[in-house]
Amino acid sequence: MAPKLSIIVPVYKAEKFIQQCIDSILKQSFTDFELILINDGSPDNSGVILDQYLNKDSRVKVIHKNNEGPSATRNMGIKAAKGEFIGFVDSDDTLEINMLDKMYKTGVSSNADIVACGYVEIDDSNKIINQAISPLNSKLYLEGNNIKEELELLLKSNKTLGYASLCNKIYKRTFLIENQLLLNETIKIAEDLCFNITAFLKAERVCSINEGLYNYRRINTESIMNSKDKNFYLHLSARNEILNTLKNNGIAPKVLMKTRRYENCKTIADYLNQIIDITKSKTSISKKYLMIKEIIHEEYFLKAMNDYDNNYLLMKARVIVNVLKIYLYITLMAKKLTKT
Template sequence: MTNPKVSVIVPIYNVEKYLDECMVSLLNQTLEDIEIILVDDESPDNCPKMCDEYANKDKRVKVVHKKNGGLSFARNSGLDVATGEYVAFIDSDDFIDLDMMEHLYNVATEYNADEVRCGIKFYVGGKFTERHDVDKLTVFRGKEQVVDFMLDVVGPLPECKRDVKYMMSSCCCIHSRKVIEDNHIRFLSERECLSEDLIWDIDLFSKMNCVVYVPECHYAYRMNPSSLTHQYSREKYQRNYNFFEILEEKLAGILAKEKYELHLLRSQMLYFRNSISGFVHNNGNVKDDVRYVLNDNFWKRLFSLYPFKRLPLKQRVYYTLAKLKSPTLMIILAKLK
């Protein structure tokens, strides 16, 4: 029996409301030669039973029941049993176009790609907003081009108008399982490291020879403001430090500092803005929380290192005002965003 073309790994926790919509989009893929691995992360709702019912109805569905360990470890459990040529990750409250797997797999085969990415469409209130990072099929071939792409995923150079040139995500793509297994790549726990997807991306890209980006937005990301992804706290803010320590350690193991430093600093600047915005929209003790960020020596060091004059005007004005350390001003700017 031949291995499936793609293993689709779906971590599941407390998503009874959305699971059927996700599964309809997977079970009806135009690429039928796939396996769907449902990883029940000790979900407290009806999801474990639903998973078993899906497996009973379709032989392509595998179910892993495990003790709760979080999204990253659930993905790792899926990787441990995956047999496909390529691997895809789908979050269980999201859904995908019916031709996503066929399109990405065909491109991967045509270009002998280690990874193929597509665009994302954000799903809010029944409406889609598409994000296109490329306007045509784009190939990054050879170590140098893939590393340059990786650095732009970390953070763009100062002159770039977008704070995010290419979105980091493990979900809007298919990855070579051979590259993953040959290099023993697994996810770090999101409970210890913010943006575990970015660390995953770096581990992968550093071992890849060809990445292809297609402009089509096949992945529907459900925006849920009440989800863990969008909650903010000082504890979550403090995890920035550990994340950036791991991120720089990964980059330093691959490249000279002068090659990655500006990309890393731009990434840190975005986290500064997102931290301010996160506290402002969290309905907590907003002014004290924003002041807490503004007085953090981490950002003082960042502001002393970054070439702000090279930034586009909008970003340059924002960070110039941030140096004034006025919580009221930062709150106003965050609400205007």
């Protein structure tokens, strides 16, 4: 007999917190679930720890695979899942003891395609540092066209419906299958947000539990989210994918334009931070000049500079941007003159 819930946990270099995570799931007041633990080629002892749970609880399933990243790992979990609803948990996070019970009962009683709850952010010592408890903008449910309307309303304030994460939600498995919903494996950041945008806009009914039932651990030194050097271009490509996802799902042009200009401002700010880092480096002035010249001619930067909202930039950033625009204009004119 199929379980009522399938909980998918992608695991990579998570030996510090994975036991806390698994224990919080196995101790849930709701018991009719399968726990799919997927070792994504972890080089530490995470895989060994997962195997130890096989003999402790019959609900546990362990899959070992080569490292492909969280999106591919979650997609494998979706394909392996048998539950009526599917949920995701990150390997360093924990659940409140009644989370699955409340989520499943809400999903069944309301016939929802998606159920979202609030979450609490904690640090490495389990201290609460933030909380977000109204995933549907204080509403308990949305259905039909109201879902898109609410999403567009929140986008105007640079927010998103349901929060970006996969982990504060459960999804009806037949809904995911019928709509062929899987995570985009080509991006490493914001893949959960892109998935949720599409999922919410395809859903007939979504429900909310306005309680912080999911404990999200914000600090994890092994996480991709804390690797500054690697993140720069990952963020840029992710922003493009967010905009493509909104466009492909029929978001109103005015809302899309506002979101694009906001995202472009974030791109500009990221480039300005790169420029500041270069100016503070110990390299020669001539090398600094060449490095700055190179990055401000990159396609991402030029595209953002052509379509942004000045109001989202701080005054200091506006001044720097204007100087760069003048420099780029002079450079462009100089190139045209040399061709004539």
